[in-house]
Amino acid sequence: MFRTLLRSTPVRQALGLVAVAGLVNLLTLGLAYLQIRDGIEDTLHANLAQNMAGFRIAATPAAIAALVRAEAEVADPAARVFVYIWPNGRTTGNAEARLDPDGLSILPRPGGRPLSAAGYLPQVERIAGGVLIVAESRAPLAELSRTFLRLLIFSLAPTVLISLGAGVLLARRSARRVARIEATLDQLGAGDLSARLPVPDREDDDFARIGRGVNRMAAAQESSVAALRQVSADIAHDLRTPMQRIAVLLSDLRERLPPDAPETAIAARARDEAERAVAVFRALLQIAQIEGGNTRARFAPVDLAALARTFAELYDPTAEEAGHRLLPDLPDTPVMVLGDRTLLGQALANLIENALRHTAPGPITISVGTDAGTATLTVRDTGPGIPPDERDKVLRRLYRLERSRTTPGHGLGLSLVAAIAELHSAELALDDAEPGLRVSLRLPLYST
Amino acid sequence: MKLLLVEDDQTTADYILQGLREEGHVVDHLTNGRAALGQATTGDYEVLILDRMLPGLDGLSLLRALRAARVTVPVLFLTAMDGVDDRIEGLQAGADDYLVKPFAFGELSARVAALARRPQMQAEETVLTAGDLRMDLIRRRVTRAGQEIDLLPREFALLEHLLRRKGRVQTRTMLLEAVWDISFDPQTNVVETHISRLRAKVDKPFDRELIRTVRGAGYRIED
Numbered sequence: 136m137f138r139t140l141l142r143s144t145p146v147r148q149a150l151g152l153v154a155v156a157g158l159v160n161l162l163t164l165g166l167a168y169l170q171i172r173d174g175i176e177d178t179l180h181a182n183l184a185q186n187m188a189g190f191r192i193a194a195t196p197a198a199i200a201a202l203v204r205a206e207a208e209v210a211d212p213a214a215r216v217f218v219y220i221w222p223n224g225r226t227t228g229n230a231e232a233r234l235d236p237d238g239l240s241i242l243p244r245p246g247g248r249p250l251s252a253a254g255y256l257p258q259v260e261r262i263a264g265g266v267l268i269v270a271e272s273r274a275p276l277a278e279l280s281r282t283f284l285r286l287l288i289f290s291l292a293p294t295v296l297i298s299l300g301a302g303v304l305l306a307r308r309s310a311r312r313v314a315r316i317e318a319t320l321d322q323l324g325a326g327d328l329s330a331r332l333p334v335p336d337r338e339d340d341d342f343a344r345i346g347r348g349v350n351r352m353a354a355a356q357e358s359s360v361a362a363l364r365q366v367s368a369d370i371a372h373d374l375r376t377p378m379q380r381i382a383v384l385l386s387d388l389r390e391r392l393p394p395d396a397p398e399t400a401i402a403a404r405a406r407d408e409a410e411r412a413v414a415v416f417r418a419l420l421q422i423a424q425i426e427g428g429n430t431r432a433r434f435a436p437v438d439l440a441a442l443a444r445t446f447a448e449l450y451d452p453t454a455e456e457a458g459h460r461l462l463p464d465l466p467d468t469p470v471m472v473l474g475d476r477t478l479l480g481q482a483l484a485n486l487i488e489n490a491l492r493h494t495a496p497g498p499i500t501i502s503v504g505t506d507a508g509t510a511t512l513t514v515r516d517t518g519p520g521i522p523p524d525e526r527d528k529v530l531r532r533l534y535r536l537e538r539s540r541t542t543p544g545h546g547l548g549l550s551l552v553a554a555i556a557e558l559h560s561a562e563l564a565l566d567d568a569e570p571g572l573r574v575s576l577r578l579p580l581y582s583t
Numbered sequence: 584m585k586l587l588l589v590e591d592d593q594t595t596a597d598y599i600l601q602g603l604r605e606e607g608h609v610v611d612h613l614t615n616g617r618a619a620l621g622q623a624t625t626g627d628y629e630v631l632i633l634d635r636m637l638p639g640l641d642g643l644s645l646l647r648a649l650r651a652a653r654v655t656v657p658v659l660f661l662t663a664m665d666g667v668d669d670r671i672e673g674l675q676a677g678a679d680d681y682l683v684k685p686f687a688f689g690e691l692s693a694r695v696a697a698l699a700r701r702p703q704m705q706a707e708e709t710v711l712t713a714g715d716l717r718m719d720l721i722r723r724r725v726t727r728a729g730q731e732i733d734l735l736p737r738e739f740a741l742l743e744h745l746l747r748r749k750g751r752v753q754t755r756t757m758l759l760e761a762v763w764d765i766s767f768d769p770q771t772n773v774v775e776t777h778i779s780r781l782r783a784k785v786d787k788p789f790d791r792e793l794i795r796t797v798r799g800a801g802y803r804i805e806d
Contacts, residue, residue, distance in 0.1 A: 376663070379685045380594075386687065390798055414770060433671070448737055449763055454778040477766050486771045491771065 145309050149302020156294045161287070168283045172276060176256070179271045183258040184213075186269045194392060195263050200227040213251045214272050216241055222264035234259070253277035307423050312342045319349060328357040368423035375416035382409035418551055425478065425554040437476045437509050438469040440503045446483045447501050450491070458496030461487075465503050470510045471581040474559045479512075482555040485548035486514040486574050494518025494571070501526070509577050517571040526565040546548045552576075584699055585655050587626060589619040589645070590634040595684065599632070602688040603695075616640030617624065625652055625678025629699045632691075635662040635673070643676050650677035657698040659691075670766070682720045693752040711746035713793050717783065718746055727789060737762065739782050745794065745804040754801035778802055 150156035186206075191201045194220070203219040207229035210217060218228035218241070226232060230250060231242040235320035239257055243250045251272035260267050315332060322330035331353060334346040385406035392399040404476035454461045472479075483501075490499045497517040504511050552574070586603060590596040591614040603610045611626065613619045617639035623631055631649075635642040647660060660678035673681050680694050711718040715728045723739065725732045734742065740762050745753060755774040757764045778794065786792045795803050 376685055383687050445763055449773050452780050453771055453773050456776055480765055481767050488771050
């Protein structure tokens with residue numbers, strides 16, 4: 136959670152802003168502090184100089200001591216210290232002081248009042264053989280530091296907290312919108328071109344603009360795909376009729392030629408080619424029609440096991456003649472699903488024909504099974520299969536047409552199966568049967 | 584046989600008319616649906632062949648109107664659309680059979696013949712014969728020249744279907760519909776292999792061929 140928040144752009148921006156605000160705050164306060172501190176120090180120095188000047192008029196140690204004593208009477212040593220060290224080392228004043236080679240030290244007088252904890256700013260002068268020490272407490276400076284520290288805390292903490300909070304809020308809001316955009320893009324990427332992003336009309340920020348852009352792109356894509364499908368369906372429709380007439384005429388021609396004339400074989404070959412073309416057109420049209428999807432209204436309960444048994448039986452002699460073996464593995468009890476019997480049968484027929492046509496003689500297993508509310512229809516061969524990286528592609532919309540032209544063996548038959556699976560909201564899977572191809576169609580069981 | 588063809592496309596109409604007339608049928612031809620409604624109710628036709636798309640009154644409405652007027656003559660419906668939906672719509676409107684355009688003439692001819700003779704089919708028969716072939720429907724036994732022939736259930740059903748329509752051509756799609764209940768035409772010649780298996784048992788051991796192939800159309804069993 137925290138890590139994802141940190142990764143989001145608004146939170147990073149908020150943190151950046153907090154850093155900048157803090158830095159500016161720190162800089163201003165720092166400069167102000169220095170300025171005021173200098174002022175206070177100047178005042179302290181001026182006070183010292185003034186106090187010192189008053190003592191310079193005295194000429195003897197006794198006179199100075201008297202002046203010091205008088206000042207010390209009224210001065211609080213916590214604020215200001217006056218000490219005179221006599222030439223004989225005796226001290227007079229409101230504190231004790233010692234002058235060592237390594238510096239001056241001010242100590243409280245025994246039984247006297249306490250000294251300032253903040254330390255002192257001293258001035259030392261030799262007067263009349265003794266040493267006069269006047270020191271101002273540093274308390275105002277310490278007080279200043281404390282004040283500025285409080286200022287810093289009181290101004291910086293709210294800035295940081297408020298900008299951080301606002302950043303997180305913005306981040307979550309934008310994260311949700313980004314997630315919606317991502318979800319829509321994923322849907323579009325997965326092939327659902329009808330996916331759209333909800334964008335209210337009154338919104339006009341950058342997210343709304345991106346959202347509208349995504350929607351425009353998806354709509355353009357959708358309409359061009361629809362147009363492409365329509366065009367291919369139209370072409371197939373317009374070409375199928377004349378092509379089928381050609382096939383019929385060629386068939387007639389073949390009938391009228393003498394059976395052993397070389398022309399007869401040519402006519403037969405031409406008719407076969409024409410019929411192949413008709414079959415392709417028919418498959419294309421049927422895919423277009425299934426993708427249109429209005430056949431769903433006519434769905435009825437279908438016994439998948441019985442259907443598979445019918446087709447296994449129908450294809451059995453053909454398979455045997457081609458050297459294959461059809462092995463039905465079907466339950467005796469009905470396996471009911473909701474669907475179109477003709478289309479499901481056609482899907483099964485296409486799978487069986489694919490296996491018959493494009494694999495070397497071997498066993499072909501047709502099985503129907505049930506598992507947790509789903510029925511699975513499987514056709515398995517022992518042929519070369521489809522390489523893993525091609526499997527998804529042969530089922531992908533539009534791609535498959537391109538693919539089926541270059542992949543011998545899994546042509547429009549498999550595309551039609553994919554369209555039928557989609558109509559039934561069935562899951563179509565191609566896997567490696569090691570060896571061979573296993574095509575399975577999973578659809579929900581029908582319960583009354 | 585007296586037939587009425589209602590078809591507005593001249594190429595298709597010529598193709599059908601020529602074929603049917605060559606077979607010796609009397610065929611009236613109309614191009615307008617509204618005109619056909621009157622003609623079909625008054626004329627004494629054995630089979631009507633209706634196109635789905637017609638000027639005036641389309642084929643579906645014409646068919647519904649005919650059935651509403653209690654005209655029970657068998658109707659073969661022609662359509663350029665081969666969707667399952669269209670097929671069902673046509674059958675629901677009262678068509679007896681359905682053919683997708685364009686088609687081989689043999690298919691049309693076989694279906695017209697099947698429709699015309701349908702009412703005379705006898706359901707009571709318990710023994711079907713063709714030449715020296717005998718099928719006992721109750722005991723489910725088949726013999727030829729007194730010799731027992733062992734058939735698989737589907738082979739039995741196929742032979743029974745042909746025997747019940749003795750002398751009439753049955754196309755591959757008609758057989759698929761009747762014997763397997765499959766209403767599309769698979770690419771592989773599945774029906775041919777079933778027929779050849781049946782022949783291997785019924786015809787091959789004997790001197791005369793009963794199951795005949797009708798080129799470009801289908802199969803027929805003869806006495």
